[in-house]
Amino acid sequence: MRVLLRFAALLLVAALGLHAGDAVADDGSLLLTGSVTPGTGLPGSRVTVESVGWPALTQVQGVVCGDLGVGGSTACDQSAGQLGAADAQGRLRLDMIVGTPPAPCPCIVRITSYVGPSLTLDLPFTVTGHPTGTPPVPEQPEAEVVVSGVQFVPDPGIAPLFGAAQDGKLVVTLLNRGNKAAENPSLLIGAGKSPDVEPTGLTTTEVVIDPLQTAEVSVDAKLPVGAFGTYYLAATTTTGDGPVLSATYTTYPWALVALNVVGLALVLAGLWRRRTAGRRSVQASARHRWEATPYPLPDVVYVEAVGGFLISPEAAGRSRMLGRVKGRLETRDLAALLGIAGEFPPAGTDAVVDLAAADRWLARRGAGGVAAAVPEAIAVGGGAAPAVVDLDAATTWFARSASRGKEKR
Numbered sequence: 001m002r003v004l005l006r007f008a009a010l011l012l013v014a015a016l017g018l019h020a021g022d023a024v025a026d027d028g029s030l031l032l033t034g035s036v037t038p039g040t041g042l043p044g045s046r047v048t049v050e051s052v053g054w055p056a057l058t059q060v061q062g063v064v065c066g067d068l069g070v071g072g073s074t075a076c077d078q079s080a081g082q083l084g085a086a087d088a089q090g091r092l093r094l095d096m097i098v099g100t101p102p103a104p105c106p107c108i109v110r111i112t113s114y115v116g117p118s119l120t121l122d123l124p125f126t127v128t129g130h131p132t133g134t135p136p137v138p139e140q141p142e143a144e145v146v147v148s149g150v151q152f153v154p155d156p157g158i159a160p161l162f163g164a165a166q167d168g169k170l171v172v173t174l175l176n177r178g179n180k181a182a183e184n185p186s187l188l189i190g191a192g193k194s195p196d197v198e199p200t201g202l203t204t205t206e207v208v209i210d211p212l213q214t215a216e217v218s219v220d221a222k223l224p225v226g227a228f229g230t231y232y233l234a235a236t237t238t239t240g241d242g243p244v245l246s247a248t249y250t251t252y253p254w255a256l257v258a259l260n261v262v263g264l265a266l267v268l269a270g271l272w273r274r275r276t277a278g279r280r281s282v283q284a285s286a287r288h289r290w291e292a293t294p295y296p297l298p299d300v301v302y303v304e305a306v307g308g309f310l311i312s313p314e315a316a317g318r319s320r321m322l323g324r325v326k327g328r329l330e331t332r333d334l335a336a337l338l339g340i341a342g343e344f345p346p347a348g349t350d351a352v353v354d355l356a357a358a359d360r361w362l363a364r365r366g367a368g369g370v371a372a373a374v375p376e377a378i379a380v381g382g383g384a385a386p387a388v389v390d391l392d393a394a395t396t397w398f399a400r401s402a403s404r405g406k407e408k409r
Contacts, residue, residue, distance in 0.1 A: 032121045034092070036109050040126040041098040049094040049109055051121060054086035059115040062094045066103030067135040069110050069122055072179055075103040076110060104133035143182035145209060146242025149173030152221060152233045152249045161255035166223035170247070172235045173216050176209040183208050186238040191223060191231055199234045199244060227251050305338050 034051030041047050049062055061083050065076035080099025086092045092111070101107060107130065111121040154160075154168040170189055176182045184206055188199035205217045223231055234246035299315035302308075329337075 036123050036125050042128045043100045045098045051092040054090040056088045058086045058113050060111050060113050062111045064099045064101050065110050066101035066107050069108050070136050070138045077101045104131040141180035142178045143180045144178035145174050145176050145182045145185040145237050147235050147245050148175040150235050150245045150247040152247045163226045163253040163256040165225045169218040170221040171218050175214045179211050181210050189235045191233045197232045197234050199236050
C-alpha cells in the first residue's frame with residue numbers, strides 16, 4: 001500500500017510540472033540534486049525544497065530569483081530568503097515562503113552555500129501571476145575594481161620643514177563591484193596643487209579582492225621639493241571606469257622660511273651698518289670728547305657774531321645731524337670768526353711759550369749784568385725735564401703783547 005501511495009505522489013508531481021535541478025562539477029560529475037514542491041506558487045505561499053549531495057552540515061540560503069538568476073543577487077528577492085543547513089548525510093530540506101523577485105520570470109529557486117566551499121543549486125520554479133520576459137544573456141564573470149577611498153600618510157621626519165621632498169604612503173581603498181575575484185589591480189596616482197589633478201603615475205598592487213569586497217593597499221607617494229600649501233593626491237584604477245578620488249595634505253617648510261627671514265635680516269643689518277658707519281664714527285668721536293670734557297653750553301646756542309647755531313654733540317646725535325657734518329672748526333678758526341684771533345698764540349711751527357719759564361730766564365739774564373752770547377734755545381728751570389724756550393718765538397710774543405697793551409690804553 002505504501003508503495004502505491006509513493007507512486008501516486010510521483011505521478012502527481014509530474015502532473016503539476018515539478019522539475020528537478022542539479023549542479024555539475026567541472027569534471028562532469030553530479031554533485032547536487034533537488035526539487036521544489038509544489039513547483040508553482042503565489043507570492044506569500046509556502047513551498048518545500050529538498051536536496052541531497054551537500055557536504056555534511058553545509059549552511060545555505062534559498063531565495064526566489066527572476067531572469068533565471070542572471071545578474072546575481074539583483075534579480076532575487078532577498079527579503080524572503082530562507083536559511084538552513086544540510087545534515088550529516090548531506091541532505092537538505094527548506095520550508096520557504098515564495099517571494100516576489102525584482103526581475104520577471106522564468107524564475108528559479110537558488111540554493112547557495114555561504115559557509116565552506118562555494119556551491120550553488122538552481123531549481124526551476126514558477127511564480128504564479130508574476131510577469132514573464134526573456135532573460136538576459138548571462139554575463140561572463142568579470143572583476144570591476146574602483147577606488148572608494150584615499151588617504152595620505154606622511155613619513156615622519158623634519159627634513160620637509162627645510163624644504164626637502166615629503167615622502168609618504170597613499171592608502172587606497174579598493175572595491176570589487178564585479179562577480180569575479182580581482183587579482184593585483186593596477187592604479188594610477190598623481191599629486192598637484194589643483195583639485196582637478198590628473199593621476200598619471202602607474203603602480204601595481206599585490207592583493208586579491210573577492211566580489212563585492214574591499215581591500216586597502218599602500219603605494220609610495222611623494223610631494224615635490226619645497227612643497228608649500230595644500231596638495232591634492234588622487235588615485236584611480238587603470239580601467240578608467242571608476243571615479244577619481246583624492247586626499248588633501250597641507251605642508252609648510254617653516255624652518256626654511258625662518259632661515260630665509262634670518263638671512264634677509266642679516267643682509268639688511270649689514271647694509272644699514274654700512275650706510276651708517278660714518279655717522280656712528282662721528283657719534284663715537286663726539287661721545288668720546290663729551291665724556292672727556294663735558295659740553296659747557298646748552299644743547300642749542302645762537303652765535304650772533306657767526307650768524308649761526310652751536311649744537312651740542314648729544315643734541316646732534318638725537319636729531320641725526322651728525323651724519324650731515326661737512327667740516328670742522330678748530331679753536332683758531334672760531335677765534336677768527338669771532339674777531340679775536342690775535343689773542344691766541346701762533347699756529348703752525350710757532351712754539352707755545354711757557355711764561356713762568358720765560359720770567360725765570362729773564363731774571364737770570366738781568367742778574368748777570370754782562371751781556372753774553374745767548375744760544376737760540378736754552379734750558380730753563382733745571383730738573384729732569386727743564387722747559388725749552390724758542391727765543392725767536394718769545395721775542396715775537398713780547399712784541400705782540402706790547403702792542404696789545406698800547407691799544408688798551
